[in-house]
Amino acid sequence: MNSTTETVLGCLFGLLFVALWVTPVPLGLRAAKRNHRSPHWMWFGLHPITGWIAFLVLRTLPPMKECSECGENTKAHARVCPYCLTPFPTMGGSGTESIAPQACDIQALTNKHEKALENAILIGRIIVVVLCFLSVGLYAFVYTIAVLKGNPWGFAAGFREARFDQPSVIVLVSLSALTFIGVLLGLGRFLARSSLKATSAVMAFSIAMLLASASLETIAIYGLVLGFMFGPGVSTLSLLLFMTTIVGGILIFPRVDRCRPAFDKGLQAILGSQPSPPGT
Numbered sequence: 001m002n003s004t005t006e007t008v009l010g011c012l013f014g015l016l017f018v019a020l021w022v023t024p025v026p027l028g029l030r031a032a033k034r035n036h037r038s039p040h041w042m043w044f045g046l047h048p049i050t051g052w053i054a055f056l057v058l059r060t061l062p063p064m065k066e067c068s069e070c071g072e073n074t075k076a077h078a079r080v081c082p083y084c085l086t087p088f089p090t091m092g093g094s095g096t097e098s099i100a101p102q103a104c105d106i107q108a109l110t111n112k113h114e115k116a117l118e119n120a121i122l123i124g125r126i127i128v129v130v131l132c133f134l135s136v137g138l139y140a141f142v143y144t145i146a147v148l149k150g151n152p153w154g155f156a157a158g159f160r161e162a163r164f165d166q167p168s169v170i171v172l173v174s175l176s177a178l179t180f181i182g183v184l185l186g187l188g189r190f191l192a193r194s195s196l197k198a199t200s201a202v203m204a205f206s207i208a209m210l211l212a213s214a215s216l217e218t219i220a221i222y223g224l225v226l227g228f229m230f231g232p233g234v235s236t237l238s239l240l241l242f243m244t245t246i247v248g249g250i251l252i253f254p255r256v257d258r259c260r261p262a263f264d265k266g267l268q269a270i271l272g273s274q275p276s277p278p279g280t
Contacts, residue, residue, distance in 0.1 A: 021048040028055035035063040038200065043207045047214050049130065066199075070270075072112075073199050082108060109198070113267045116198040117260060123202065124209040124254035131213035132249025136242050139224045143238060147227040154232050155239040163230060169237075172222040176241055179215050180248055187212045187252055191259060197266040205262075209254065216248040 025045040032039040041058055045051035064073045065088070067081040080087050148154035163169055190208050223241030226234045 024051040024055035028058050031058040035061055036065055037061060038203050040203055044210055112198045113263055116201045117263045120202045120205040121254045123206045127209045127213050128249045128253050131217045132245055135217050136220045136245050139220050140242055143224055143227050148232055155235045157232060157235045176219045176222050179219055180244055183212045183215050191262050194262040195265040195269050196262045197270055212252050216245045220245040
């Protein structure tokens with residue numbers, strides 16, 4: 001195969017990859033608009049795999065509508081808001097004359113927030129596993145086959161041949177360190193300062209985990225790039241960057257005790273904005 005053919009095939013492969021990456025974004029935005037779901041789900045399109053996952057989720061979710069009184073989302077066919085008992089307008093009239101708005105059902109809201117917390121943690125854990133753990137295994141496999149010629153023991157080469165005086169090595173290692181620190185500080189600040197309400201908590205938390213995990217994944221990609229640039233001589237440094245992504249994934253792995261305060265603040269914000277029941 002001559003160089004011209006390889007170049008053409010490389011360009012075609014690149015165009016196909018970009019098309020597969022970009023395609024789920026407009027499809028997901030259309031599905032979100034049709035089902036009255038938040039279009040921000042398609043921030044998952046920052047990664048080629050999670051973009052398709054978000055699109056499929058939006059395709060399968062039932063349509064929703066928002067209550068004008070309490071702001072909670074409910075199923076599109078509901079006639080009365082299950083949280084504040086406000087009737088939704090019907091074809092025959094507004095439907096608001098017979099039932100007065102009441103205070104939100106505290107137990108229903110609490111249950112909804114608990115469910116949102118469970119769903120957010122589950123989705124967050126899946127994102128971390130895919131981007132920080134499984135991806136590293138894939139990159140390490142590619143590195144072993146392409147750079148180390150199938151010899152996994154080549155990762156033990158040490159740092160004697162690692163060219164730390166090369167600008168590219170300095171830049172990639174520095175970016176890795178800054179990314180690692182930035183992800184830990186940024187996600188910690190997000191959880192400490194956020195007030196996650198059930199209507200948008202899963203989406204907001206999932207996007208935060210996606211950004212954090214994708215950023216950590218880039219550290220492993222830097223290690224793969226170094227291997228292709230400098231060969232087996234930097235294999236130990238590449239392995240260190242792979243392990244940095246895994247360690248970062250372990251540190252940001254969603255835990256209930258760490259995530260609950262943000263959800264509790266969101267619940268308290270909703271309850272504090274609701275009117276008191278009549279006669280209190």
